[in-house]
Amino acid sequence: MRKPRLLIVDDEIPFTANLLKLLSRRGYEVSAVNDGYSALRIVEEEEFDVVILDQKMPGMDGVTTLKELKKKRPHMEVILLTGRGSIESGIQGLQLGAFNYVMKPVPFPELLEQIVHAYERKVIEEERSQE
Amino acid sequence: MFGVGGLMFGQTKPAKGVNLQASDLHTRSYTKLLRKFILVSVTCSVLPLLLVGWISYLYYSQFSRSRMVDHFRRNVEYNRRIVESFLEERASDLRLVASTHSLGFLTDSSNLRETFHILNREGSYFADLGVIGEAGKHVAYVGSYDLMDKDYSVTFWFKEVMVKGVYISDMFEGYRKTPHFIIAVLCSKGDTNWILRGTIDTEFLSSLVETARLGQTGEVFLVNREGVYQTSPRFKGKIMDKMPLPMESFTGESGIIITDPIRSMGSVAPEIGTLISDLLKYGVMQSRSQQIVAYSWLKDPEWMLVVKQDFSEVFEDINHVNMAILVLLHISILAILIVSVFTARYMIKAIKKRDQEAEGLNRQLMQTSKLASIGELAAGVAHEINNPLAVILTESQVMRDITEEEQSVDGNFKEELVQSLSQVDAQVQRCSHITQNLLRFSRRMSASSQFVDVNVALKNVVGLLEKRANTCGVQISLDFQEKLPEICTDPFELEQVFLNLINNAIDAHEGRPYGSIHIATRFDSTRNGLVATVADTGSGISDEDIERVFDPFYTTKPVGQGTGLGLSISYSIVRHMGGEISVRSEVGKGTEFTLFFPCLDTEQSGIPEDSKKDKLDKKS
Numbered sequence: 012m013r014k015p016r017l018l019i020v021d022d023e024i025p026f027t028a029n030l031l032k033l034l035s036r037r038g039y040e041v042s043a044v045n046d047g048y049s050a051l052r053i054v055e056e057e058e059f060d061v062v063i064l065d066q067k068m069p070g071m072d073g074v075t076t077l078k079e080l081k082k083k084r085p086h087m088e089v090i091l092l093t094g095r096g097s098i099e100s101g102i103q104g105l106q107l108g109a110f111n112y113v114m115k116p117v118p119f120p121e122l123l124e125q126i127v128h129a130y131e132r133k134v135i136e137e138e139r140s141q142e
Numbered sequence: 143m144f145g146v147g148g149l150m151f152g153q154t155k156p157a158k159g160v161n162l163q164a165s166d167l168h169t170r171s172y173t174k175l176l177r178k179f180i181l182v183s184v185t186c187s188v189l190p191l192l193l194v195g196w197i198s199y200l201y202y203s204q205f206s207r208s209r210m211v212d213h214f215r216r217n218v219e220y221n222r223r224i225v226e227s228f229l230e231e232r233a234s235d236l237r238l239v240a241s242t243h244s245l246g247f248l249t250d251s252s253n254l255r256e257t258f259h260i261l262n263r264e265g266s267y268f269a270d271l272g273v274i275g276e277a278g279k280h281v282a283y284v285g286s287y288d289l290m291d292k293d294y295s296v297t298f299w300f301k302e303v304m305v306k307g308v309y310i311s312d313m314f315e316g317y318r319k320t321p322h323f324i325i326a327v328l329c330s331k332g333d334t335n336w337i338l339r340g341t342i343d344t345e346f347l348s349s350l351v352e353t354a355r356l357g358q359t360g361e362v363f364l365v366n367r368e369g370v371y372q373t374s375p376r377f378k379g380k381i382m383d384k385m386p387l388p389m390e391s392f393t394g395e396s397g398i399i400i401t402d403p404i405r406s407m408g409s410v411a412p413e414i415g416t417l418i419s420d421l422l423k424y425g426v427m428q429s430r431s432q433q434i435v436a437y438s439w440l441k442d443p444e445w446m447l448v449v450k451q452d453f454s455e456v457f458e459d460i461n462h463v464n465m466a467i468l469v470l471l472h473i474s475i476l477a478i479l480i481v482s483v484f485t486a487r488y489m490i491k492a493i494k495k496r497d498q499e500a501e502g503l504n505r506q507l508m509q510t511s512k513l514a515s516i517g518e519l520a521a522g523v524a525h526e527i528n529n530p531l532a533v534i535l536t537e538s539q540v541m542r543d544i545t546e547e548e549q550s551v552d553g554n555f556k557e558e559l560v561q562s563l564s565q566v567d568a569q570v571q572r573c574s575h576i577t578q579n580l581l582r583f584s585r586r587m588s589a590s591s592q593f594v595d596v597n598v599a600l601k602n603v604v605g606l607l608e609k610r611a612n613t614c615g616v617q618i619s620l621d622f623q624e625k626l627p628e629i630c631t632d633p634f635e636l637e638q639v640f641l642n643l644i645n646n647a648i649d650a651h652e653g654r655p656y657g658s659i660h661i662a663t664r665f666d667s668t669r670n671g672l673v674a675t676v677a678d679t680g681s682g683i684s685d686e687d688i689e690r691v692f693d694p695f696y697t698t699k700p701v702g703q704g705t706g707l708g709l710s711i712s713y714s715i716v717r718h719m720g721g722e723i724s725v726r727s728e729v730g731k732g733t734e735f736t737l738f739f740p741c742l743d744t745e746q747s748g749i750p751e752d753s754k755k756d757k758l759d760k761k762s
């Protein structure tokens with residue numbers, strides 16, 4: 012299985028930069044943007060398998076971005092990063108079609124695991140739709 | 143953040159001081175209110191009553207006094223008329239006898255005796271009866287004295303009767319040497335003149351006059367123009383004596399004199415003043431008491447009827463009535479005073495109780511709002527901290543990656559660095575744990591209320607914690623009442639409350655080899671709710687700590703082991719359910735938390751909308 016193409020959307024630049032570094036080093040094809048509009052723009056140009064999306068961002072917030080992204084690319088899986096300690100916002104994200112949500116700060120191995128699972132699902136879904 | 147928290151809780155102590163002052167101020171304002179209340183009720187009820195009472199008392203006593211005086215005056219008038227008519231009748235008796243009988247008939251002593259008896263048939267009016275010739279000699283006589291040979295031609299009354307025709311004399315001693323008075327009529331037939339003379343029985347006159355006497359201190363007597371007693375007064379002096387009162391004080395035909403030995407009365411004439419002093423001088427007044435003296439002049443003879451009585455006796459009944467009125471008045475005022483004091487006390491008590499209840503409610507509200515504002519603050523802070531934490535985590539991962547790739551780094555250094563990085567990770571996780579707790583605390587109630595069995599929730603939590611308890615040497619014993627009614631709440635939150643309490647209970651046994659936790663549930667029918675208790679045999683909570691156990695960030699656990707949020711989260715959850723949580727603890731013996739959850743009647747409208755929906759959903 013080839014490595015998934017990833018998009019990181021978070022307004023915290025050091026965070027996206029670090030994730031970019033870490034994931035590239037592990038052989039992923041990674042892009043990073045810092046707001047929802049840029050994310051919508053970049054998915055027009057390139058194709059991604061999994062998006063790691065921060066829920067709380069200035070401008071367009073995570074949930075709206077998620078809706079828009081799902082409209083454009085229904086098969087693209089999204090992992091929500093929630094800052095809230097509650098499950099409600101996560102559940103809201105799941106209802107809108109996110110693959111899963113993880114609480115910030117998330118340990119890196121856990122995030123990797125989620126990425127793998129998300130990609131697996133995406134592949135399965137794609138295969139099913141092709142049949 | 144914690145600086146802010148510290149500042150906030152630092153204020154708790156002085157705030158208490160302010161509370162004390164406030165309650166002191168309250169008691170003062172209550173006393174003031176009480177005084178005001180009593181003052182108002184007294185001015186509104188006692189003063190008018192007193193005013194009305196006193197005015198009617200004064201008016202009534204004046205009225206009744208004048209009535210009594212009037213009555214007294216009428217009495218003396220009436221008796222004067224009786225005496226007057228008695229004398230008139232006797233005079234006309236004699237006139238009738240004189241005009242209907244001839245001198246010859248009357249000089250016969252048996253005839254005269256017959257006539258005497260006829261005159262005295264209705265009463266022994268006459269003491270004797272005599273016929274006196276023109277020369278002043280007795281020609282006939284009936285009576286107990288031997289007066290046949292007496293010559294009356296020189297006496298004062300003989301001359302008077304010869305002039306006037308009818309004469310009623312004053313008291314005199316005459317030939318018989320005892321005080322008496324006579325009625326004489328002149329009879330002229332042709333040129334012979336003779337006189338029919340009757341002596342009135344002094345005793346009879348006295349008894350007649352005495353009928354006017356009133357009461358124990360009353361005194362009645364007759365005096366003539368010169369002030370000489372015509373009847374014997376009851377107390378002092380006797381007939382024919384001179385009355386000690388000066389005659390000039392009796393002005394007019396009749397009148398009333400009220401003697402006052404102490405103060406001269408403004409309403410009586412100035413001469414009464416001298417009268418009073420005379421009265422005192424002559425010793426007429428037996429006591430120095432006030433006397434009422436009524437007098438009335440007879441027309442013929444010119445005598446004066448005097449009726450005297452002690453003032454106090456006259457007005458005795460009135461004074462009794464007045465006294466009763468006054469006593470009643472003052473008793474009722476006293477009663478009003480007592481009642482108003484009691485009412486005021488009672489009302490102040492009620493107000494105080496209401497105030498205290500309001501204060502308690504306020505305190506609860508304060509606690510809730512304190513928790514809410516701290517929660518908001520905490521949420522904001524937690525959220526802002528999460529982002530840097532996330533960056534730190536990735537940063538440490540980056541460093542770990544680099545270290546692993548870098549071949550030139552020496553093994554020991556690498557190992558140390560990795561160790562240090564995992565410590566960074568661990569600390570970030572710790573921070574993350576704190577922020578998660580903060581966010582959970584700040585979160586208001588979730589909307590997912592449903593019917594929950596408290597026993598099941600407790601069993602779940604105990605199942606989670608049993609292992610931990612066992613490793614700490616703590617035994618958990620359960621005492622559940624079966625078939626408890628379900629309560630309406632969020633099951634996760636309920637479990638969190640129990641988790642916090644049982645966790646704390648286990649922690650309380652730190653440093654002890656063994657211990658136990660007793661968990662019990664029961665239904666409280668009087669309050670219609672469930673009571674759950676979590677009691678441990680741990681170290682207990684000190685008195686100063688127990689006041690603050692529900693305050694956020696307040697913890698006695700060592701740094702890094704507790705956020706100080708567990709109990710305040712539990713508190714806000716239970717309060718939000720409409721329940722209560724209370725704690726009782728003894729240092730060294732253990733702690734007992736008691737929780738109360740209200741049961742909702744299905745009829746009651748207190749069930750949240752969504753839970754109703756849940757039920758409907760379940761049914762369908």
